[in-house]
Amino acid sequence: MPSPITKLNWQQLLKSGNRIFIGSHASVPTKLIDDLIANAKSLHDIEIVQLVTLSDNKWARPEFQHLFKVNTFFIGGNTIRDAVAEGRADYTPCFMTDIPALFTDGVLPLDAALIMVSPADEHGYHSLGVSVDVISAAARAAKIVIAQINPSMPVTYGQSFIHKDDIDAFFYADQALPEVNPPELDARTERIGQYVSLLIEDGATIQVGVGKICAAVTRYLSNHKDLGLHTELLTDGVLDLIKKGVINNRRKTFHPGKSVTSFCIGTKPLYDFVHQNPHIGFYPSEYVNSPANIARNERMVSINSAIEVDLTGQVVSDSIGHQFYSGVGGQVDFSRGASMSNGGKPIIALPSTAKNGTISRIVPHIQEGAGVVTTRAHVHYVVTEFGVASLRGKSIRERALELIRVAHPKFRNQLLAEVRKNYWVPHYQVQTPVEVPELGPVGFKExxxxxxxxxxxxxxxxxxxxxxxxxxxxxxxxxxxxxxxxxxxxxxxxxxxxxxxxxxxxxxxxxxxxxxxxxxxxxxxxxxxxxxxxxxxxxxxxxxxxxxxxxxxxxxxxxxxxxxxxxxxxxxxxxxxxxxxxxxxxxxxxxxxxxxxxxxxxxxxxxxxxxxxx
Missing domain, CATH: 3.40.630.30 (Gcn5-related N-acetyltransferase (GNAT))
Structure with missing residues (x-):
């Protein structure tokens, strides 16, 4: 069994040209990486493989480009985004559920995994804490595992443990977990959340992401009953629903009685809540994001956002034209899983406009250079502040009309004129206002x-x-x-x-x-x-x-x-x-x-x- 040490000899652990993985989301071993940077000496050309990292991402700054080259599966934060845009970092698109196999199958062999864990229990097991996601696979596949032992890391249950014998080097450093406060909501975002909540039945199992729209959705689910949770990400908004008893997993058909997640991001109360909580199961991405497993939840509802949606239902969510902005993530995994679920609903929710209302996010065709993350065959519903477009089983012409209906009114005639050029809509089809404000804010009555x-x-x-x-x-x-x-x-x-x-x-x-x-x-x-x-x-x-x-x-x-x-x-x-x-x-x-x-x-x-x- 290796002896714990507090000072690492990086020249013995790593070699120039190695590929290393660093922990993701709120589990970035920041002090461990700081120690590597401070003591790199003659090391250079180390490839860092990562997901979103809630930190300063200093390793991606220009001054460290001779030491590190970042290869990210998801672009998060301006430091990484700038590095990708300037060619100092790479972006590798991949479904979240497929990333672990890149490590374990040797497609992207890892020389080392730099992770952050809790102190070991009496049996010698450390918890991966608030991020199991792809860290679990990276730790299994890497030739060596270097762990920052952090007393502030919560102990989570599920498949979240690694034994001390599977760790090759230990670095002891207390580090407060990064906190992300719930976003402020505007009226438009709240309206979107209200529309999405209307699609969710009592007894459904939900997946929600991060951001304003998902926060709005959780706010408007407060009066629902017996919801279940199977999601890659746990947030403070979801925590509120658990505490209110809205999410109780009572009617779940897969892992009944338990909230299933892969990682959590939020505030200290959220991290405290998941600590030693047997009702929250943290599992690897290849398990949580498996469409087959997702589909085992009846009435599964996936809620994700997008940058733009074209009039056939194609969803762009990782790039703005040629500019890569985020990543593929778990959107397709959960959209497919929800569509396979008995009574499931894959939902894409987004504001109708961008850039202060000057451009429509419902578009006749995707921008040059933009990539389709979720295909037109995956999406059942598209929601904006103007309502719900139902696309399942719709022809191209019907989809166009549904999506024009939820576009901003000032762009509807323009969208119809554009789509008519491709003969999706016959000559006699006209687009006229469909809102009846007198029916109330959601545009219909039950x-x-x-x-x-x-x-x-x-x-x-x-x-x-x-x-x-x-x-x-x-x-x-x-x-x-x-x-x-x-x-x-x-x-x-x-x-x-x-x-x-x-x-x-x-x-x-x-x-x-x-x-x-x-x-x-x-x-x-x-x-x-x-x-x-x-x-x-x-x-x-x-x-x-x-x-x-x-x-x-x-x-x-x-x-x-x-x-x-x-x-x-x-x-x-x-x-x-x-x-x-x-x-x-x-x-x-x-x-x-x-x-x-x-x-x-x-x-x-x-x-x-x-x-x-x-």
Missing amino acids: LKVGNDSFDLRPLNPSDERRLQEFFYSHTKETLQMRYNSVPTQMSREKSCTLVSVDQSKDLALCIVKQKGSVVEIQAVGRYYLIESQNSCEVAFVTREKFQGKGMAKRLLAEMIDVAKSRGLASMQAYVRAENKPMLRVFENAGFVRLKSEDPSEAFLKLDLPPVGEK
Whole structure:
């Protein structure tokens, strides 16, 4: 067994040209590396392999380029980013789950691993603490392991231990772990977090990353129940959910009862919480990030961000054009795992614009030099502050319309014009406003019909096929009552016209049943503005199995509220005289039946109070 030492002879441990790995995230052995730099003497051309390192990254500074050459799997911090941009460091893209095999298979053989661990327990085991990730594989694969023994390193459980006999050199130095405070949230980011939270069901298992959006998501999960955690990264936002009992892992189907992670980054309370906590399992990246293992969690939801998303759903998240900015990380691992999960949902969330609103992050095509990290086939949902785009099972044309809908309004017409150049959208497709501010901040309302839950929201251009399906579901009797005839065709062009509504003028609402990416229209309510009369004409149609269940009543109530808020003087409707149920809906809402020129048709009118009056 090697004898512990406090002063290292680096010339005996390393040789010029060696490849070494240094601990990642909050487990960077900073004082150990400082000692190497101070005592390198004749050493040079040492390749450092690393992930994100929460430190000053001094080894990547220009003054040390003859001693070190950095090869990073993830670009974190400006020092590393500048070194990569200037050619003094390399970036190697790789899925997080695949990095360990690069070491153990000898693709990137390691001469040494410089790691940080807790003091040994009575059995001789040191804990890798707050970062197991790829450190575990590096320690197994390296020819020698040099460990900084840090009394401030928490002891974590799972697969996080290394025996003292597997360490070749010891360096004792107390070092406070780097802390990252939760980010300040703005209104836009909070809105994104709110939309993402609406996609997460009680009993789901979640993966969240670092940054403002993920912090916002955790804030809006406070009222959820029985969530599970299977994530590569544990943060303070997640800690809050654990303490509130929101995350209790009670309904997890893989590692039930336990939060599974690979590393944690946050504040001292987080590090204190994971210390000797048997309910938190720290496992290597090849285990945590394995899509097959991720998929063993039913209702797995992965939440990641991006730099830009093109109108086919391709996700760019490691580069801005030719400038490499971050890395591949675990986004694809978790997106694929969530998509394989029973009831799973891979989500990409990002603000709609960048550079103070001057450029759109929903783009017609990715920038030159940018790389696709997550393919168009991986993504089920894209979320911005303008809503949720559902891409699963959508054609290229439908994807474009969904993504334009959640782009910033000032870029929507431009995006449609650009995408039209590639013939993804037919000539008759138009993009018009779809927001109805009167429905509230999230743009839709939840309602109950019996024991079923539904969403009341605006119709939008991407509903074209759904509206066709809705039309062809009707019986002849329903068509006769709604259209006063029996139309036999709803062409794609006609359907497109009906869903491409200028909602700032006319109004088209629908009630949908949504389960994941499966959406079915159950009822549609419209009004058409009659500008000359400052009035509007109202019409409804409901799927047969929900007729008489109150859907038309709810749609009418919403439309009356919108009409009032927009200052209309009245609302009117024409209903077939024998359609007694629909007549009752209007009359119960206050509409008055007036004389009609056609005895087979009833004319009803509702006078609205001036704005400001009830």
